[in-house]
Amino acid sequence: MPVMGRTIRNLRASYSQVPLLGWLCGALIAVTLERFAGTPIALALGLPKIPALFGLDIMLKKPILVPNAILYVFLVYGLPMGATTRSSISLTNRLAGRLFRFPIAITVAVHLALLYTTLHLWAGISDYRALVLKLTLIAVMLTLSLNVINGYMGEFSCSHPGFMALGAYCASVFTVGLFVDDRLFGAVFLPPGLGPFLFPVALILGGFLASFGALFVAIPSFRTRGDYLAIISLAFLFIVKSLIENLEFVRGPRGLSGQPDLADLPTVFLWTVLCVWSINNFVRSTIGKALNAVRDNEMAAGAMTVDTRRTKIVAFLFAAFWAGVAGGLFAHVLRYVNPSTFGIQNLAEVLAMVYFGGLNSVYGSIVGAVSISLLGEALRPLEIFKWIIIPLLLILVMIFRPTGLIAFKDLDVTSLLRPKRKPGGEV
């Protein structure tokens, strides 16, 4: 046993020297391998085709193939990533070090380009993967923006699907009305070629409408907290939903369809990056730390010159803005929205992602959104059991880590991208 313990410790020590750049290169190599040799490997292992979601989907449908699926994941992802990251530690650290000397914006751009390429290749295998990836990125935006209110500011807000619905409908009315359907506003007056340029405008308008809606929760939050505010925010969600259901101009409960195909992977990726970046900037600024002070002790915040009303308004409006943008993207990914999408079930999913991943943490929200989205997709064949397994998992996390997996951790971009080993050799 001591030998094994030592081996594990050594392995961990050597992998802890891999810089983020190394991991991204390793992942890129793995997905490239899958792109070119994935199908033969899958067939050779007796799998019908490349497993869509790391083998999880296959394991549930045909339990007999579990070992084959695990072997596939090991051969295509585990082994190439493990081997290349480890063997290129000095190379990638040198590269990361050199990259680090450029302005931080360039360093970040290079890392993002690598990440995007990897995701693009991974999603290129099937339309299903592309869809799951886009929905996962949208879930990251939703989770992180809800974390601003529920985690960073410590209110329990239930109105997020409502903000999302406002954004989704506003953006859809804009694009459908302008480019596609002349029954909405009369004649279609813009050529569809302008779509990609006006799409950001549509999303931002959706975000603003969601922010406006957030005033109805933010203003009561001046005087109430806790349970009462939770109920007010829940009421807001139902009001938005029934408002849309009764609005004939957006076809009520039948839903609005025919959104132009504007939310491709790069667009969704870019908006997600913008969202994560601006929220991370905000919560790390002194103005953003005021949210934590309002959560931990509002009276002390006021006595220390913090304008608590402004803080609450900003938090609600900013979070709602991103929920609205996410809603707009969501509507254009599915190219159909109806009001029943934005109900209690949607709320439960986002809340699960926030509390599972971890309060007050950008890392936590990313981990929570990605893991619950992928798990939800993978467990889809189980149908109703999905709604037993995910809550059970959530309960376990709440018992053993009441604030979530990665709570109260700052995302410091500079230290994330830093090389993990000095050129001399030591850490």
Next chain:
Amino acid sequence: MPILRVHGMSHDFGGLRAVQDYRLEIETGQIRGLIGPNGAGKTTIFNLLTGIYTPTAGEILLDGRRINGLPAHRIASMGISRTFQNLLLWRHMTVLEHVKLAHYSKIRYGLFGAFFGTPGRNREEAEIEEKALRLLDRMGIRHLAEQVVLNLPYGAQRRVEMARALATEPRILLLDEPTAGMNPEELVQIMEIIRRVHGEFGLSILLIEHRMKVVMELCEIIQTLDFGAVIAEGTPEEIQNNPRVIDAYLGQERRG
């Protein structure tokens, strides 16, 4: 002219008159004491002066300007800062974050800077951090800068609260029982700190304190409060020999 002038201030909690016709004049650089048995209304007076409650009657004038009715953060940014009797720190935040956040009202960058990390914001954040670290240094808690306050011993938490109050750059500092729960060694340190910040920052201080030794040593003038009303005011010697004060304290012992 006194920097802070209060007259005729009263406050009711439902039917209970917690503060009755209170008046106060603090000159620049003065240290004043406020003593009285438990429940006399001392903390309530602090809450009224800092805008946490609005007085039922009376006037509070800062530099001759009426401030009652203003929200707490406005009063704080006009130069009245305080500590709390039962330590109201932000449990999940680090010591450095506490002191940085107390600069809130002086931040010049706006929301755009907060969201997009403009160079102006980064420069200002760096300035605030440097200032905060210098203050922590003066309070002898720089080594704790990155610690979350939840994990700190009681004495250190008291210092953090004091540092945070000073970081708002007040002209008047209200200290609510700053030595509560401290051992004799910590007591000497905190008195030393109060003397030092008084000297270095040129502050006016209003001190609520239970330990007579501390009040008598630090304060020029002491007010004694009982059942919400001032029953005596004077120098430490006058207060010590005032029969009504002795009676209020003895009475408390008889009552308690």
